[in-house]
Amino acid sequence: MTEQLTVEAITKGFAHRKRGFQPVLGEISFSVEEGEFVTIIGPSGSGKSTLLKVLAGLELPDSGRVCLEARPITGPSRRLGVVFQQHVLLPWLTAEQNVIFALDADGRSDRSPAQKEELAEKWLDLVHLSEAADKKPGQLSGGMQQRVGIARAFALESEVLLLDEPLGALDALTRHSLQQQLLHLSEQEKRTFVLVTHDVDEALMLSDRILVLSQGPGARVQQDIRVPFGRPRDREAVESSEDYLGLRRDLLESLTSAAD
Numbered sequence: 001m002t003e004q005l006t007v008e009a010i011t012k013g014f015a016h017r018k019r020g021f022q023p024v025l026g027e028i029s030f031s032v033e034e035g036e037f038v039t040i041i042g043p044s045g046s047g048k049s050t051l052l053k054v055l056a057g058l059e060l061p062d063s064g065r066v067c068l069e070a071r072p073i074t075g076p077s078r079r080l081g082v083v084f085q086q087h088v089l090l091p092w093l094t095a096e097q098n099v100i101f102a103l104d105a106d107g108r109s110d111r112s113p114a115q116k117e118e119l120a121e122k123w124l125d126l127v128h129l130s131e132a133a134d135k136k137p138g139q140l141s142g143g144m145q146q147r148v149g150i151a152r153a154f155a156l157e158s159e160v161l162l163l164d165e166p167l168g169a170l171d172a173l174t175r176h177s178l179q180q181q182l183l184h185l186s187e188q189e190k191r192t193f194v195l196v197t198h199d200v201d202e203a204l205m206l207s208d209r210i211l212v213l214s215q216g217p218g219a220r221v222q223q224d225i226r227v228p229f230g231r232p233r234d235r236e237a238v239e240s241s242e243d244y245l246g247l248r249r250d251l252l253e254s255l256t257s258a259a260d
């Protein structure tokens with residue numbers, strides 16, 4: 001396995017109008033291997049989204065660096081796809097046109113219009129949205145819009161997908177079904193994933209490793225947990241295993257102690 005993303009002693013803080021400089025991330029270091037699914041979990045406000053933005057090149061660290069295959073990340077790149085909790089879909093375009101628009105915008109000149117259409121159709125089908133391909137965002141439910149966003153991120157074929165609470169705003173049933181879809185997609189696709197979530201069960205079901213951030217200011221990686229379940233994963237088998245219950249308890253405990 002080769003290390004694809006390396007986070008080398010990064011720190012990040014923000015200047016606050018009244019309180020001066022506020023450190024958010026302390027010295028954070030870890031690496032993610034090619035094809036690995038790593039989840040970042042931690043107390044609210046610990047800096048998970050900030051860390052993901054630094055990985056995506058949307059924020060620069062104050063010190064340290066993040067490298068993608070040994071090259072420092074200095075800004076957004078199409079090699080790094082991002083999915084946020086709220087998708088910004090263009091309301092005047094259909095689901096399929098939204099995916100094609102992103103493909104048009106990503107600067108690759110090696111895809112013909114027919115290939116882009118084919119890619120958009122493939123990914124909308126994989127997130128079970130073929131029927132809704134011609135609908136505009138206003139005609140789609142929140143879960144469906146989120147699936148368009150996921151299809152769009154996958155269609156871009158970035159090597160690394162950075163997911164910031166992509167299922168956070170959804171009801172429990174939709175969330176469960178989308179977790180299942182993400183599990184299948186991540187197992188079928190040779191990509192590297194970094195997911196931010198609050199949900200311990202989601203983290204255990206999807207990840208190969210879970211990094212627990214401590215409560216800031218100056219959050220650090222408090223724990224780096226290897227998830228022992230093989231792949232492909234069967235949800236019911238995983239959830240009924242002894243390991244699962246033990247890990248779940250440990251994670252909840254370390255999240256509670258991180259927040260103290």
Ligand SMILES: Nc1ncnc2c1ncn2[C@@H]1O[C@H](COP(=O)(O)OP(=O)(O)OP(=O)(O)O)[C@@H](O)[C@H]1O
Binds near residue numbers: 014015044050051
């Ligand atoms: N652009 C910014 N300017 C100023 N402060 C910021 C900025 N972005 C984040 N912060 C601050 O950094 C801290 C961490 O925020 P962040 O959103 O990264 O945490 P989080 O762990 O993702 O939180 P949550 O779990 O609640 O979504 C917060 O105190 C937040 O106010």
